[in-house]
Amino acid sequence: MDELQARHRKEQRDLQSRITQKKKQASKKTRKGVNDECDKLEAGLKQRHEAEIAAFNGDATAQNEEVPGEQLEDLTLEVDGGDGAAETNGTAHVQSSSAASGVSDEVGIPFQPKKxxxxxxxxxxxxxxxxxxxxxxxxxxxxxPDMKQQERGRMLEYMKERGLHEKEIRADGHCLYSAVADQLEQLQVPLGSVPGTEPALCYKAVRSAAADYIDQHQDDFVPFLEEPLPEYLHKIRETGEWGGQLELMALAKTYGTDINVLQDFGRVEKIESGSGRDGKEMWLGYYKHGFGLGEHYNSLRKTP
Missing domain, CATH: 1.20.5 (Single alpha-helices involved in coiled-coils or other helix-helix interfaces)
Incomplete structure (x- = not known):
């Protein structure tokens, strides 16, 4: 009897846990049906427990008349062991097979496929x-087609036509200024100076020269800017911001040297300094696809 009562208590706990879970998952539309189902499960379990106690006490016939055998089978609960059957002490326990009866292994609840x-x-x-x-x-x-390879091939062809060869510049955001510094060195034009600038960082002097010119001639540049002038000048002087058309104009004016930019398909863009110097001109190669960071400038030197 102690073992039977212990099993009954465990089945009641399992049923309450299952009922709690079902009620939590119920929606407004299904809540009434779930509540009715839970009430039936509790009543059925109570009847089966009473029948099993009566059978243990020798009065199984009377109780079994109240609870049909088919209903008992539907309400049979599995307990520890996982072998599909629960044992009682001296009492035959009705086995349930989920495959045969269509019920789950938990608390006699009908099997519901997982959605x-x-x-x-x-x-x-x-x-x-x-x-x-x-x-x-x-x-x-x-x-x-390989755009990089095609652009590179055409650029080399146009350089050869103009008696130029390429000095490759590192693609690090400073390429325009480094290329201009290399050209000024070839033309023996002083870069200017920035305190603390090392020779290897000559692009800093060129950056500073471009920023100074733009600052001193604001009316010529501010209409083309998309941000406040102080922020723009800070980017030129102190960051790796790429240079472009405005910076080339400022550098041509600063150093009094025309700048020729050779582009794909042989196009040459000329930025004039307005100084009237003869024979002093820079050559840069502009790539749109050739380098990892995108747009890029190399220095183009005269072929001996």
Whole structure:
């Protein structure tokens, strides 16, 4: 009897746990049905326990008349052991088979297939679509011409036509200023000086020269700026911000030297200094695709 009562207490705890879980998962629409189902489960378990106690005391016939055998089988609860059967002391315990009766292994609750997780399914579908798009893009990229290689080949051809060869400049954000510094060195034009600047950092002197000219001729540059002048000048002097058309104009004026920029397909953009110097001109090579950071300038020297 002690073992039977201990099993009954465990089954009651298991049922309460299951009922609590079902009620938490219920929505407003299903709450009434869930409550009714839970009441039936509690009543059924109570009847079976009473029948088992009566059977143990020798009065199984009377109780079994009240609880049909089919209902008893539906309400049979499994206990520790996991072998699909619970043992009682001196009492035959009705076994339940989830495969035969269609009930779950927990507290006699009818088996309910787990609903598919729609959110996970959507994420998996989206990931598969993105992977397929990436694969297709990769295949398309293989079919495209190598822009870098083609641009490089054309630039070398146009340099040769003009008697120029290339001094490659490091692609670090300072390339325009480093290329101009190399050109000024070839032309023997002083860079100017910045306190504490090492020879290897001559681009700093060129940056400072461009910033100083723009600051001194604000009316010529401010209309073309998209940010306040102090912030713009700070970027030129103190950061690795790329240089472009405005900086080339300032440098041509500062050093009194025309600047020729050779571009793809042989185009040459000339930035005039207005100084009237003869024979003093710089040559830069501008690449749109040739280097990892994107746009890039190299120094173009005269071929001996």
């Amino acid at each position: 598919p997780n729609r959110a996970k399914a959507r994420l998996a579908k989206r990931a598969a679509e993105q992977e397929e798009q990436t694969r297709q893009a990769s295949e398309e990229a293989k079919k495209l």
